[in-house]
Amino acid sequence: MILVNGARKSHIDITDRGFQYGDGLFETLEVKAGHPVFLKRHLERLNSGCQRLSIPFPGFEILSVETIQLCANQSLAVLKIIITRGSGGRGYRQPDDIQATRVLSLHPYPDYPESFREQGIVSRFCTSRLGLNPGLAGIKHLNRLEQIMARAEWNDPDIQEGLMLDVNGHVIEGTMTNLFYIKDNCLYTSILSHSGVSGILRSLVMKIAEDCAIPVIEHLFDKYELLTANEVFVCNSIIGIWPVRQIENTRFCVGQITRNLQLQLRGLIKTELNNEH
Amino acid sequence: MILVNGARKSHIDITDRGFQYGDGLFETLEVKAGHPVFLKRHLERLNSGCQRLSIPFPGFEILSVETIQLCANQSLAVLKIIITRGSGGRGYRQPDDIQATRVLSLHPYPDYPESFREQGIVSRFCTSRLGLNPGLAGIKHLNRLEQIMARAEWNDPDIQEGLMLDVNGHVIEGTMTNLFYIKDNCLYTSILSHSGVSGILRSLVMKIAEDCAIPVIEHLFDKYELLTANEVFVCNSIIGIWPVRQIENTRFCVGQITRNLQLQLRGLIKTELNNEH
Numbered sequence: 001m002i003l004v005n006g007a008r009k010s011h012i013d014i015t016d017r018g019f020q021y022g023d024g025l026f027e028t029l030e031v032k033a034g035h036p037v038f039l040k041r042h043l044e045r046l047n048s049g050c051q052r053l054s055i056p057f058p059g060f061e062i063l064s065v066e067t068i069q070l071c072a073n074q075s076l077a078v079l080k081i082i083i084t085r086g087s088g089g090r091g092y093r094q095p096d097d098i099q100a101t102r103v104l105s106l107h108p109y110p111d112y113p114e115s116f117r118e119q120g121i122v123s124r125f126c127t128s129r130l131g132l133n134p135g136l137a138g139i140k141h142l143n144r145l146e147q148i149m150a151r152a153e154w155n156d157p158d159i160q161e162g163l164m165l166d167v168n169g170h171v172i173e174g175t176m177t178n179l180f181y182i183k184d185n186c187l188y189t190s191i192l193s194h195s196g197v198s199g200i201l202r203s204l205v206m207k208i209a210e211d212c213a214i215p216v217i218e219h220l221f222d223k224y225e226l227l228t229a230n231e232v233f234v235c236n237s238i239i240g241i242w243p244v245r246q247i248e249n250t251r252f253c254v255g256q257i258t259r260n261l262q263l264q265l266r267g268l269i270k271t272e273l274n275n276e277h
Numbered sequence: 278m279i280l281v282n283g284a285r286k287s288h289i290d291i292t293d294r295g296f297q298y299g300d301g302l303f304e305t306l307e308v309k310a311g312h313p314v315f316l317k318r319h320l321e322r323l324n325s326g327c328q329r330l331s332i333p334f335p336g337f338e339i340l341s342v343e344t345i346q347l348c349a350n351q352s353l354a355v356l357k358i359i360i361t362r363g364s365g366g367r368g369y370r371q372p373d374d375i376q377a378t379r380v381l382s383l384h385p386y387p388d389y390p391e392s393f394r395e396q397g398i399v400s401r402f403c404t405s406r407l408g409l410n411p412g413l414a415g416i417k418h419l420n421r422l423e424q425i426m427a428r429a430e431w432n433d434p435d436i437q438e439g440l441m442l443d444v445n446g447h448v449i450e451g452t453m454t455n456l457f458y459i460k461d462n463c464l465y466t467s468i469l470s471h472s473g474v475s476g477i478l479r480s481l482v483m484k485i486a487e488d489c490a491i492p493v494i495e496h497l498f499d500k501y502e503l504l505t506a507n508e509v510f511v512c513n514s515i516i517g518i519w520p521v522r523q524i525e526n527t528r529f530c531v532g533q534i535t536r537n538l539q540l541q542l543r544g545l546i547k548t549e550l551n552n553e554h
Contacts, residue, residue: 002291011288012296014279014380019289020359021421022299053422054429082297085425092421092428092452103291131408131472132444135426143420144298144369145330148362149412151369152331167409167471175369194444195408 002105003066016101018084021092022142024101025049027200029067030238031077031106035273036067038237041200046083049139054094055085058102070104078107078238082142112239117262120245120254121160123234125223126150126175130166130195138198151175161234163226163247166195170220177234177242178202181226182257186215188229201235201265208264214257231255240265279382280343293378295361298369299419301378302326304477306344307515308354308383312550313344315514318477323360326416331371332362335379347381355384355515359419389516394539397522397531398437400511402500403427403452407443407472415475428452438511440503440524443472447497454513455479458506459534463492465506478512478542485541491534508532517542 002010017023027042036042043060050057063081071079082103089095128150136143150162161174172190173179178199180189187209192198206216226232232244232252241262243254279287294300304319313319320337327334340358348356359380366372405427413420427439438451449467450456455476457466464486469475483493503509509521509529518539520531 004291009291011290013288014281014382016296019293019296020419021425022419023422023425053426092424094425094429105291128412129410131410131413133406133408133423135405136408136422141422142297142299143422145300145413145418145420146410147369148298148300148371149330152371
């Protein structure tokens with residue numbers, strides 16, 4: 001089911017700048033027992049992304065109401081929220097009066113086997129690189145050709161995620177996930193000031209780690225640094241935390257810190273769902 | 278008027294990857310006396326862009342037929358051709374069976390005053406930077422947030438174009454144009470291996486210059502190099518060649534080489550239109 005500006009529809013105007021230029025941004029949420037998980041955090045990120053792109057935010061109230069309406073009776077699903085700069089404006093110049101378009105759509109929850117979460121996944125390095133752009137870095141915007149080109153590099157169903165480097169050779173994230181590694185009991189992840197998507201799960205994982213007194217360090221690191229880690233995992237709002245058991249020829253154990261973060265995250269989701277009931 | 282896969286329509290499926298991810302590319306052509314100018318060159322670029330993005334090219338025959346059908350009776354207009362990877366595919370992964378979407382749309386020709394072509398335009402440097410990505414550089418793809426952010430930097434109607442630098446400080450192009458400068462009777466333009474759009478007019482200007490025995494040099498240059506040029510101009514398929522008479526506080530004369538290139542270009546368009554008749 002799809003809602004476009006509150007109405008049931010399956011299409012969008014050709015003139016919409018989301019279609020013309022990828023001029024917009026999006027969120028992907030897990031829907032569990034009728035509830036969009038971490039909705040408030042997702043809407044807050046959408047709001048801040050809209051501010052950075054100067055797209056008028058449709059408002060927490062209307063997005064919450066429509067989201068809850070769409071998610072009712074969904075036991076397990078994926079909700080996608082797209083906001084675009086709407087129609088109009090000749091060329092790249094935005095119209096003086098922007099009427100943002102909002103699209104909410106439900107999708108089946110992907111049938112990932114439980115083993116991905118328990119035993120971990122296999123990953124590879126992509127040759128497609130992430131460009132550097134401080135103005136757009138962090139935002140979950142609709143310009144996703146870099147990820148599409150990276151994801152097109154492999155068809156092997158035994159590889160679940162591709163890791164992307166920036167043009168300077170720093171490992172930044174997965175094609176659809178944020179990346180963490182653990183070394184000497186510290187949790188490391190990339191700085192996202194020049195590329196990458198600042199994920200909701202990423203910020204939650206960092207918060208959980210800090211609450212558990214695990215030092216969290218954001219920095220720039222290369223392949224070698226990653227491959228000599230004690231534990232590695234990827235995360236996003238749909239998969240939660242997946243341990244990485246192998247990157248190309250290097251194997252990793254699913255360690256205690258990753259297990260603990262998975263446990264804490266599950267608790268957090270449970271608490272949120274209970275509070276909403 | 279808009280044709281979507283050959284049928285008159287004004288909308289596109291929400292599931293289209295052009296809307297979901299900016300997963301596609303486009304061309305913008307001038308339509309003159311019923312004829313799409315430099316159609317063959319535009320379709321060739323579209324074909325090579327499709328190849329680079331692994332999108333199946335819809336074919337020269339069908340695109341030519343639909344273009345000519347749409348342009349008939351248009352004395353002066355703009356034609357936009359969009360090709361996307363079509364619908365489907367979960368997330369960034371492309372579907373195994375890609376059915377490209379083609380959208381052809383007509384737009385009014387912008388009412389630029391003749392003075393832009395004759396006396397030149399005023400330009401500024403944008404603070405928004407172009408990211409570096411060799412895999413996408415040169416392609417006129419649908420990921421255009423960088424240009425939109427740059428174009429949003431000014432509202433002053435006396436400024437006609439913004440010049441964009443890459444993250445390393447090299448001047449690359451205008452928000453909607455390619456950029457050239459002349460120094461000591463040589464023609465210079467930026468290398469587009471890491472960012473920028475490889476324009477049809479850009480390649481034509483370079484060809485005309487070479488035919489006139491003007492040395493053409495593609496290289497990376499900074500603001501200072503540009504501001505100490507003898508002549509500066511920008512170009513694209515809609516505006517042709519616009520001399521730049523001012524960049525911020527630096528003034529330029531509309532020089533003989535720019536005038537000659539404009540003249541040659543006009544001749545080339547005339548010849549093409551005559552040959553088609």
